[in-house]
Amino acid sequence: MLAAIGVPSVDALYQDVPAAFRTGEIEGLPHHQSEMAVERALGRIAARNVPAGSVPFFAGCGAYKHHVPATVDHIIQRSEFMTAYTPYQPEIAQGTLQYLFEFQTQVAALTGMEVANASMWDGSTAAAEAVLMAHRLTKRNKAVLFGNLHPHYRAVIETISRYAHYETMALPSAPNTEFVESVDAETSCVVVQYPGVFGGARDLSALAELVHKAGALLIVVVTEAISFGALRSPGSMGADIVAAEGQSIGNGLNFGGPYLGLFATRQKFLRQMPGRLCGQTVDEDGKRGFVLTLSTREQHIRRDKATSNICTNSGLCSLAFTAHMTLLGEAGLRKLARLNHANAVALADKLAAVPGVEIVTRHFFNEFTIRTPKPGAAVIDALVDEGVIGGVPASRLFPGEERLDDLIIVAATETNTSGDRDAYAAALAKVLA
């Protein structure tokens, strides 16, 4: 090969690199290993973690332990899906494009909106993109962030807003916040989570009306996608943009990523939407086919005038989502959501019976907040020693907000058994005794 190229050595191919910068072997990193050795090395590291499936497990707050059918994991490992690129040559990427079209349809239906894109990186970045989109649409520059918004989501929105020179106003965090009159003529959007980070779910119609009256947009953040099967859709309550985390459908916990952002809005806002869109068309023979479309919004065409800098999205995670959703169908999703709610209600009743424990959230889907007589962080830590992962202490998400220190956010899903609930209640009673 070198002879065909006409160079004496591979070194000669690096001739444009000034000699001073051509490094010898980099020190301190291991040499290649066999597959068995790699499995041993990574197996040792993995064994230092406690998998959610190995203990009674009740942590949520934006990532949920749900069962992923074996079919879904098989489908996403098909070579033709997993090792394909973004479908820039649509004639030989109809598989990817058709599932994206199906995915968009499902997301629009679940959220009660008119159009959805082909996915974003995750829920938090989708929420930040929604805020930027609202600024573009309203030509205003202030976002009001509700107190029930996940603090990581709030931080992501605040970070991008700060460096992109937009304003944010975060309302105080608490399990049962009231709607505050904080929308003014500068407000482009109000961001509210549904159900909230403390688990509470409430009707957003009145808020939507108030926001719209002020000429602003309502952004509804959803971090638990299974809730679509049990709760009224954000669209039916007046949402203008829905930014959601889709992990719960088809995707494992994976320590927080990769996940997928769901992004849906009204037809009239289509041109300001970020991210990839898949559209239906026909080929030269008049056969139905699908292509990426409206790319004049995107960075590879518009460069510095693009609606977003997003390029790679969450293709394979959206395949997991859509395959799981297809397997469930509406009937299965509703059953699954009902089971989640039932397990949460059963858990709430169990925990309420533990002396000193108070259930703080009145209406909820599969997650609620409890108040304990000891600091939540200490309780969760002690529960680990009893073999139970009992939720997320509010202090982990709201450090420095001492009034929230005695709260624990607890999630229940279809994966919990009555034995898990009994174990939790018994361990909690012991820890609090």
Next chain:
Amino acid sequence: MTDMTTKFFAKGAQPSTHTGNRGLQIEEPLIFEAGALETSGVDFEEPEAFESRLGDVERHDSIGLPGLSEPETMRHYVRLSQKNYSIDTGIFPLGSCTMKHNPRINEKMARLPGFGDIHPLQPQKTIQGAIELMAVLSEWLTKLTGMPAVALSPKAGAHGELCGMTAIRAALEARGEAQTRRVVLVPDSAHGTNPATAALLGFEVRAVAADKDGTVRAAAVREALGPDVAAMMITNPNTCGLFEPEIAEIAAALHEAGAFLYCDGANFNAIAGRVRPGDLGIDAMHINLHKTFSTPHGGGGPGSGPVVFSESLAPFAPLPLIRKDGDSFALIENESETQGEHPFGRLVAFHGQMGMFVRAVSYMLSFGVDGVRQASEDAVLNANYIRAGLRDVMSQPFGDKVCMHEVLFDDSFLKGTGLSTLDFAKAMIDEGFHPMTVYFPLVVHGAMLIEPTESEGKQSLDQFIGALRSLVRAATQGDAERFKGAPHYAPRRRLDETRAARQPVLSYSPAQSKAAE
């Protein structure tokens, strides 16, 4: 094309079949046309009687989404998958995208319950291995780049750019220069994400033209520099497949003027293990784990774009941070727990693309530092072999010279044939290949950017070269129909993209489905 094939593919010439399917060419309906609202392929136990606590937000209306049974679901997606080209199908020579083999050991490791089934907010004493894995990845990335710090959380390359440029902004703020330094220099050959990222942060983008050899001159950068310049974003090796020979002088000029150098590391796979970007004077660079470190592209994601930082930017890296104390690890999730760092904020919920971290570390451990270096060399060798095999029949915009991991051609070899780069690309599909990247970089007319990666052996490269040579011959001999009508043998002929954009149909509705038929 022969008369017979013309006839065979002429519209309506084929006798129809009952289903419309023929052999392995199977049409697949949308799930909304095939499924039913009451069908579900998942079985759940019935919960015991309970009293709903959903309050007034309980859903009573139908969602309108049909389901399929398990075998129907499997068949639907397997049939769809067969309409896709993938790396496992054949060479996927998309320049700048790096479609290398995705080892399955990576998939197996990412699915270990200790990695795949852990929650991002579990108590830290139950996820010591997860943080250790992040520390191992950090060590590899900092050592390979010769840079002291890394932020793992960015979700993809463009997110990494945002991370790096935000750190630059934070550093300027700390110096009190954020208001005065408003300009970011970007060479006109850059990825579209570069100017898009700079604009998102409110920077003004100033283009710097490359020299006629396709690389940027330090003198041109010096000329564009002023007290208003915050940074330059440069890709190295650049999008023309060339190493920027004056990169260190460019870095020095920027630093002298008080500005920073951001490097788009999309093409790190040409130099990993051979050149340390830190030695060149780079201040921040994202690394696409889905390019250099073999995590699958998944039909457009998920990616992962960690960012390495120089000493001057390291204190501004975003949350979360990793701390190591002997064998025990901690994730710093909040600013109140920092010790002397000034994180610019948070880019994402939780800690980044853990699933991709595991896959990348699996690749790193398998290849080792020696294998990573060899992979870079083989990628460069393969690209140059393609260049050598095609240089006499295709045209190179900057003359015939050594390239890095990808080789760039323009469309001047098609002059007089009436054919475009797009025609040439579509004809490649009929030869059984995925086309190269076309019309990028924008600075080259009718660009064709070929990146074979190290995964291809000589036989595969020879086939690819042979196919392209025969296409060039056909093009110059006037066999226009072979190109203009291409592809003839794909699941679809050329698709009407104008119609898709003018009358957007972005979700299924029964009426529009009928209209398309």
